[in-house]
Amino acid sequence: MTSSPRPLLGVWTMAAMAQGRFCLLTVFLICILLLARRQAEVISFSKSLRTTRTLSSVPMVEASLDDTGNATLGFEKIYALSLPSRHDRRDGIVLQAAFTGLTIDFADGLDGDSMSEKSVPKTEQNVAAIGGGELGAWRGHANIWREIVQRNLGSAFIMEDDSDWDLRIKRQFxxxxxxxxxxxxxxxxxxxxxEGDELAFDRLPATKPPRHSPYGDDWDIIWAGHCGQVFVEESERPKKRVIQLGDETVPQKKWLSKPFYDPITLKEKYPNHTRAYHHSEGAVCTLGYAVSQRGARKLLNELALRTPVLPCDFLVRVFCEGSQGLGPGTCITTQPPLINSHWPRGPLQDQSNIRLEESGFREKAETRITRWSARINAGVLLGGKGPVDGWPDEV
Incomplete structure (x- = not known):
């Protein structure tokens, strides 16, 4: 009598069912893992969007005020915008930086006439409002804004290659x-x-410690070098200002002059050696300004990707003021400026890469309203002597 195959068939059936359940469980677990991984990627991406830095990608417990005394004045980089052909200006910047303990990287400027016409945003009439040297200057500044964004720098200070500053620049900053x-x-x-609109520098209110920059966490531009600024008076923008009396780096009032504004409120209403800090208004010239990561993104979006209808300094000005459809940016400035133009001895036509129509010869080098000029004092210090005051007090 032969044995029945049913028990063996039952075993095979149970094994097949177990294997099927195992396969289903495996597929289920794989799906769960894939979904979890996908969810983690979504969460990670969302978190990266929320935490992308505006001033720094590495938050600190507190940004130290002492960082203003480092080789980049508390910013991550200092750039000097300079045409590669202007060896004279680069030599001067390097010498000034050496005497004041600064590290400065050169960013190559451009000749606007050599730029690709297709690279310049245009109006409906297919034209750009500026050209030549002004166009090259605009693109040169825009290239630095792009680098700040691309390298994810928390902030950077941008100056032009004819800039000069006081030997006491670190204390000033x-x-x-x-x-x-x-x-x-x-x-x-x-x-x-x-409280009013004025704050005394020696009695500043207590503020929450900044986490990202020694200059604070909520700014786009700090416009330290310019040809003129005014106090915010009429507009709806913040009118608060800080008044610092007895700043020995500020010349006497008789020496204060600006080519674009007269009378000067700082000169007319305050005593000698007064410095003011306030929100930017009416700025002219981009001799030296700091840009935060947030500010660089705004400038790249609003000034670099749109038709340059004005020279660069005026574009930055209207961005700060929130006019002509730009901005408003959070822009802080100081009067008198901390960065000024240096005018070397030599032909006047050599002193600008934009306006070449000037004629004549400058007999004596000069830096406006900068008392201990780093450029002018270089030779003095190399000779082992103390600094010379370019704008001494007169009784």
Whole structure:
């Protein structure tokens, strides 16, 4: 009598069912893992969008005020915009940086006439409003904004290659940081109703410590070098200002002059050696300005990708003021400027890469309203002597 195959068939059936359940379980687990991985990627991407830095990708417990005394004045980079052919200006910048303990990288400027016409945003009439040297200057600044964004720099300071500054620049920028914090950082205690528009530099209100920059966490531009600024008076923009009395780096009032504004409120209403810090208004010339990561993104979007209808300094000005469909940006400045143009001895036509129509010869080198000029004092210091005051007090 032969045995029945049913028990063996049952075993095979149970094994097949077990294997099927195992396969289903495996597929289920794989699906769960794939979904979890996908969800993690979504969360990670969302988190990266939320945490992409505006001033720094590596948050600190507190940004130290002492960083203003480092080789980049508390910014991540200092750039000097310079045509490669202007060896004379590059030599001067390097010498000034050496005497003041700064590290400066050169960013190559451009000749506007050599730019590709297709690379310049145009109007409906297929024209750009500026050309030549002005166009090259605009693109040169835009290239630095792009680099700040591309390299994800927390901030950078941009200067032009004819810039000069005081030998005491690090102390000046420390004061600038203190004043800027007072203007942009949240207060520890809310301001009183009778505070007014002026804050005394020696009695600044307590603010929450900044996490990203020694200058504060809520700014786009710090316009330290210019040809003129005015106090915000008429517009709806913030009118708060910080007044610093007794700043020995500021010349006497008789020496204060600006080619674009007269009378000068700082000169008419305040005592000698007064410095003011305030929101930017009416700025002319981009001799030296800091840009945060947030600010660089805004400038790249609003000024580099649109038709340049004005020279670069005026475009930055209208961005700061929030006019002509641009901005508004959070822009802080100081009067008198901390960065000024140096005019060397030599033919006047050599002193500008944009306006070449000047004629004549300058007999004596000069830097406007900069008392201990780093450029002018280079030879003095090399000779082992103390600094010379270019704008001494007169009784």
């Amino acid at each position: 420390r004061d600038l940081a203190l004043a800027t914090r007072a203007l942009v950082q949240p207060r520890v205690v809310a301001p009183g109703q009778d």
